[in-house]
Amino acid sequence: MKIIGIITVLLSGTIMIFSTLDFPEWGAPHSPANTHLSVFYIKNSIKDTSVPNIVTAILADYRSFDTMFETTVIFAAGLACFLLLKNFTHPKKEYALYRHIPTGITLKIKKTADLSDDTKLFQPIDSTWVPFDLVTRTASGLIVPFIQIFALYVIAHGHHSPGGGFQGGVIFGAAFILFAISYSLRESLKIISEKTAAILSCVGVMIYAGVGLLCILSGSNFLDYGSLSQILFTDPVSARSLAILFVEIGVGVAVTGVMIWLYYNISSSGKYNQGL
Numbered sequence: 001m002k003i004i005g006i007i008t009v010l011l012s013g014t015i016m017i018f019s020t021l022d023f024p025e026w027g028a029p030h031s032p033a034n035t036h037l038s039v040f041y042i043k044n045s046i047k048d049t050s051v052p053n054i055v056t057a058i059l060a061d062y063r064s065f066d067t068m069f070e071t072t073v074i075f076a077a078g079l080a081c082f083l084l085l086k087n088f089t090h091p092k093k094e095y096a097l098y099r100h101i102p103t104g105i106t107l108k109i110k111k112t113a114d115l116s117d118d119t120k121l122f123q124p125i126d127s128t129w130v131p132f133d134l135v136t137r138t139a140s141g142l143i144v145p146f147i148q149i150f151a152l153y154v155i156a157h158g159h160h161s162p163g164g165g166f167q168g169g170v171i172f173g174a175a176f177i178l179f180a181i182s183y184s185l186r187e188s189l190k191i192i193s194e195k196t197a198a199i200l201s202c203v204g205v206m207i208y209a210g211v212g213l214l215c216i217l218s219g220s221n222f223l224d225y226g227s228l229s230q231i232l233f234t235d236p237v238s239a240r241s242l243a244i245l246f247v248e249i250g251v252g253v254a255v256t257g258v259m260i261w262l263y264y265n266i267s268s269s270g271k272y273n274q275g276l
């Protein structure tokens with residue numbers, strides 16, 4: 001089986017390398033990208049979309065199909081990693097670890113013992129427990145909200161300045177992962193569960209596709225944002241700008257959900273009962 005995989009990779013790589021021989025040289029001034037596409041986008045992006053960030057206008061409007069399927073690929077990759085990493089058959093332990101809050105002592109207690117998880121004296125901890133660090137928790141508690149606000153800014157202003165849904169989603173997901181590392185996997189699961197992260201991944205793709213369906217219902221083509229002017233009560237150019245914001249939000253939600261979903265599985269070996 002391994003030999004078949006190696007042969008498949010070598011053949012695919014050879015075909016891809018051979019196909020690049022027909023490409024124009026890197027930075028060639030007479031290539032189609034420099035003589036036709038770049039000039040068109042530079043001249044018409046602001047006029048057509050009212051979006052100063054040409055890159056965002058290209059990705060979320062002119063190439064909206066491509067970007068939607070990129071978002072779908074991210075979701076599919078997250079789903080594939082979940083199926084590979086998730087431990088569906090891990091055995092249940094006969095004991096649990098608790099930290100005695102007043103003294104900080106770690107105790108191994110049988111699960112048959114009458115001890116509530118939400119007691120004020122004992123805190124459930126992971127088998128790979130890191131000692132309680134007040135400085136780390138306090139610092140992350142102060143930093144995480146600002147990181148999240150910055151992530152929302154990057155998403156909201158992605159069509160006017162550098163940024164967008166992919167970048168903002170990564171920042172927002174990283175902020176939540178910082179919280180999970182600083183506190184514990186158990187605490188982070190109370191805020192966003194595994195199922196919620198998976199649902200967010202789906203919702204992000206559905207938001208993007210939903211904008212395209214609204215375009216069809218408005219009597220135009222899929223992801224032809226200009227027709228949304230009837231719903232948004234604005235001119236077609238402004239409607240395209242607003243629609244770009246909507247799809248960027250969808251991308252951000254999908255990327256955030258996938259990042260959190262991946263972290264849960266990687267940090268706990270797919271068991272969700274212990275983490276970093």
